[in-house]
Amino acid sequence: MSDAPSSQRITKRPGDDPLLVVENLKTHFHIDAGVVRAVDGVSFKLDRGKTLGIVGESGSGKTVLSRSVMRLNIAENVETAGSVKYDGVELLGKSNKEMRDYWGVEMAMVFQDPMTSLNPVVKVGRQLTEHVRYHLNTSKKEARLAAIELLRSVKIPEPESRFDVYPHEMSGGMRQRVCIASALACGPKMLFADEPTTALDVTVQHQILNLLQQAQQDRFMTMIMVTHDLGVVAGRTDDIAVMYAGKIVEKAPTRTLFAQMKHPYTQALLQSIPRASNPKHTRLSAISGRPPDLINPPSGCKFSPRCPYAQDKCYEVEPELKADTTPGHEFACHFPVGTPEGDAAFEANMAAGKPQTLAAAGKLAATEDLVTGGAV
């Protein structure tokens, strides 16, 4: 494999429109305590053959967003609005029965915990053959051969002999390979991977991410990769969207995002990652507090109670997602990182001793990180 992102090596077929167009998507859950605004007005387009990373803290709405696009979370208490167009066809409003023509065949999902998509009491080979037969209507024998080929394609050694083992007899990494094989079984055009490696060790994570990227390139798939770790998507995506409290707060081509990030939340996420290249005991830059209550989110910018740059205006006026100068770069912030206004805001907060600003600068006792950002 080379380091070039997939899109640079595969020439886009001219005249192709985006495979996925999401507009003002809202997914709200009605519970006793109120309305959980898990996804609250998300719009993006995804071109064929591209990989989009979706990054954010726990509870920011990454999983609900991917499940909403695939129409997987159609529960009693859910209310979805907006538009999801896949290959030109509106998916919102389609019944589960209609969606069955899409699941597996057009779009498939790999989950964080492999056991959620594997049946623990059925041997892996049979799970795969049944899956293939359900969708592709082949003979038992053909399905078996197809399943063995699939296992081989996800680099499971000696697939014939692994055919008759139960999921619990495999390691976590092997199980995730089986899930990927199953997701690839019917040749989907679009693959969602929701934290596919969060439960795995670094060495296995590296293998699985390589495998996903290889599959994406070989099959010219369009991919959405969900993670809370910017390190996981840094070298493996064309674009990254950063989510906070149910909204996209910044989106850009991957290299632009890292080189010219404008949103303080993106910067905070990046700076909180420990790096092996830093000397031991390097003070980490922490994000104070925790994500907001999605039933009663703060007024103005939802990141304001934790933002090192926040000024009076931020507590009153919610910033809109708007285009930056670099093509494809959008962000929602009144005092962007790296601009004169942003620098002045940060300086002013440092001078005033604002706790979240001190924490970001690594100058706050860690016990006070919780003080901002809402009640216990």
Add this chain to the structure above:
Amino acid sequence: MAGSGKAHLRPESETILRVEDLHVEFPVGGGRTVYAVSGISFDIAKGETLGLVGESGCGKSTTGRAILQLPRPTRGSVKLGGEDLMAMDGEKMRQKRTDLQMIFQDPISSLNPRRMVGEVVAEPLEVWGPHDADEQWKIVSNMLDNVGIDPDVARYKRAHEFSGGQCQRISIARALVMEPELIICDEPVSALDVSVQAQILNMLEDLKAQYGLTLVFIAHDLAVVKNISDRVAVMYLGKMCELSESDELYERPAHPYTSLLLGSTPIPDPLVNIHDVPEAEGELPSPISPPSGCRFRTRCPYADEICERVEPQMRKISDDHYVACHHPLVEAEEVAVSFD
């Protein structure tokens, strides 16, 4: 089979914990045995943090629990402040355990869901005193305060009402109330988001400075371990591969497995070419029938005939840097230079 050597141990007078030739074996059905930990040795000085790193199943948790004698190791010795824990009877060990505390990966399930947070943190005091309720609350509220949890808010709430990061703070407060000599942190941040992870790592560093804590810090992410540890021990399939001062380990990894771990750690920079990094070959072998000689040889790109036959022993590479490998990478570099 010989152990992995002890060249890296320091004089006993300089350390508070000394583990020698530790073996932990679990009998499993059919007369078979899991060789979870096989002859590892290490020591820790007071106020030091030792990181234990390695992939899932390599024996990190088993090593941590063996220090606490949970369960009793199969053989070897574990000495805390010169006292041999392996020789202590049950009652004596129960008392000793107040000096040794453990923090676990899953913060929510490691706290009793039926009791209020105030009581959960006071649990060790209920056994060992002080028994006076007011005195207990004084200690507990002070500790909660130290970990950034408002004691008056938390006192009558239950663990599930808190986030994962807050529960981890509460477990740390509970571990601290007995003022233990050693705290074993078993993957305390592996289940947390990067943002919460930073808060917890910073807090452990602050508490270490405040209380002079001695820590064993277990994780599979080398970047995390390196950040918090003074020294790092790299484990593979029940053996110790390399032990070094943390910065030196990153700059000059000597064991092929350490180098693989370092290469697999994601770097948040799109300009770093991830595909330059070799992938780990194959899978971790079964600890029921570990490979002969060097246990890493089935996946090691440098393995040769001697690696199959002879188990490598720990030897010194430089100050406070030891490796158990027949063909260490650092030496290999020196050889390459002399060929020019």
